[in-house]
Amino acid sequence: MSRLAELGSKLFHPSTEYRPKILDTTKRVRGLLNGQWIFNTTAAKLVWEIKYFPQYWIPKSSFSSAASFREDAAISGIQSSTSKLSVGDKTISALIVPDSFNSELAGYVKVEFGDLDAWFEEQQQIHYHPKDPFHRVDILPAGRHVKITLAGRTLADTGTEGGVMSLWETNFPGRWYLPATAVDFSLLRPSARKTGCPYKGEASYYDAVIEGKEYKDVVWWYENPTSESAGIRGLLCFYPDKVETFVDGEPIAKIGMPPMSKSDKESVAAPRQSCNC
Numbered sequence: 001m002s003r004l005a006e007l008g009s010k011l012f013h014p015s016t017e018y019r020p021k022i023l024d025t026t027k028r029v030r031g032l033l034n035g036q037w038i039f040n041t042t043a044a045k046l047v048w049e050i051k052y053f054p055q056y057w058i059p060k061s062s063f064s065s066a067a068s069f070r071e072d073a074a075i076s077g078i079q080s081s082t083s084k085l086s087v088g089d090k091t092i093s094a095l096i097v098p099d100s101f102n103s104e105l106a107g108y109v110k111v112e113f114g115d116l117d118a119w120f121e122e123q124q125q126i127h128y129h130p131k132d133p134f135h136r137v138d139i140l141p142a143g144r145h146v147k148i149t150l151a152g153r154t155l156a157d158t159g160t161e162g163g164v165m166s167l168w169e170t171n172f173p174g175r176w177y178l179p180a181t182a183v184d185f186s187l188l189r190p191s192a193r194k195t196g197c198p199y200k201g202e203a204s205y206y207d208a209v210i211e212g213k214e215y216k217d218v219v220w221w222y223e224n225p226t227s228e229s230a231g232i233r234g235l236l237c238f239y240p241d242k243v244e245t246f247v248d249g250e251p252i253a254k255i256g257m258p259p260m261s262k263s264d265k266e267s268v269a270a271p272r273q274s275c276n277c
Contacts, residue, residue: 002073002082002093003112004082004093004094004095004110004112005073005075005082005095007049007095007110008075008078008080008082008095008097009075009078011103011105012075012078012080012097012101012103013078014078020047020048020049021047021048021054022045022046022047022048022104022105023045023046023054023133024043024045024046025044025045025046026042026043027042027044027121027122028040028041028042028120028121028122029041029042029044029056029058029119029120029121030119030120031058031111031116031118031119031120032116032117032118032119032120033067033085033087033090033092033115033116033117034087034088034089034090034117035088035117036064036066036067036087036088037064037066038063038064038066038067038085038087038116039058039062039063039064039067040062040064041058041059041062043059043062044056044057044058044059045057045104045105045108046130046133047105047110052171053129053130053131053132053135054129054130054132055110055113055129055130056113056119056130057105057108057109057110058108058109058110058111059107059108059109060096060107060108060109061107063109066087066088067085067086067087068085068086068087069083069084069085069086069094069096070083070084070086071083071084072084072093080096080097080098080101082094082095083095083096085109085111092111092112092115092116093111093112093115094109094110094111095109095110095111096108096109097109097110113128113129113130126198127196127198127201128196128197128198129198130198131198131199132170134170135169135170135171135199136169136170137167137168137169137170137199137200137228137229138167138168138169139165139166139167139168139229139231139232140165140166140168141164141165141166142164142165142166142176143162143164144158144164144166144176144247144248145158145159145160145164145247145248145249146158146164146176146178146182146245146246146247147245147246148178148238148243148244148245148246149243149244149246150208150210150215150218150242150243150244151210151211151213151215153184153187153210154184155183155184155187155188155208155218155219155238155243156178156182156183156184156236156238157182158178158179158182159182161179161181161182163178163179163181163182163235164176164177164178164179165177165231165232165235167229167232167237169199173240175237175277176237176238176245176247177232177235177236177237178235178236178237178238179235179236180234180235180236183219183236187208187209187210188206188207188208188209188218188219189206189207189209190204190205190206190207191204191205191206191207191216191217193205193216193217195220195277197277198226199226199228199229200222200225200226200229200232200277201222201224201225201226201229202222202223202224203220203221203222203277204220204221204222204223205217205219205220206218206219206220206221206236208243215242217239217242218238218239218242218243219236219237219238219239220236220237220239220277221234221235221236221237222234222235237277240252240253240254241254
């Protein structure tokens with residue numbers, strides 16, 4: 001069963017107890033597929049299919065004539081099916097909620113965020129997934145002394161130089177972003193890994209190499225962060241679960257990421273690209 005079919009069954013099966021949070025938005029939301037604007041609406045809904053962030057659902061009436069739908073596969077246990085949405089020679093999957101359903105989502109369509117060429121809120125392109133309006137990022141000058149060690153070597157030490165920025169993001173531990181001048185780059189080499197999130201942008205990584213041993217992706221940084229996270233541009237943040245972090249001489253606990261179910265991990269991995277940053 002496809003992910004959209006599983007989602008349809010989870011939402012609309014008669015025996016379901018699943019009640020996701022749903023929020024109306026009057027933002028203008030537009031989608032681009034195969035060079036065509038396929039929808040344009042100020043009546044989208046934000047739906048928390050999983051608890052970590054929302055996705056957009058779009059009124060079927062907002063789709064343009066460039067988009068054609070046809071039924072694809074029946075969804076077990078409910079009187080509905082997944083559909084194929086075609087624009088020219090490009091076809092993607094869609095979940096259409098029949099108007100007859102007793103649901104806030106009746107008459108709405110779900111397409112996977114990554115299946116479109118681009119999404120726009122007003123005139124701003126959005127990436128990875130829609131932002132959660134209840135999620136925020138605060139970036140504050142810290143004035144702290146931060147030291148990072150690994151395998152007995154010092155990777156970074158701000159000393160009395162300062163320049164530390166602290167980042168506080170909903171549901172995440174505090175992060176300490178350090179100036180490049182405080183980092184020993186002789187122990188680092190660029191990693192191929194890239195991750196991203198809508199609140200901060202695309203992150204690049206470094207591995208640490210100490211006495212011939214490689215420690216993968218121990219530090220990340222943002223060359224071009226989003227406007228709301230501009231305060232961390234060019235600064236480096238060490239992943240606290242992979243190094244020893246000391247703030248004003250006190251060790252920072254290795255607390256890991258919030259636990260997720262297997263299905264949530266799969267749902268998060270695609271849009272957030274397994275971002276721990």
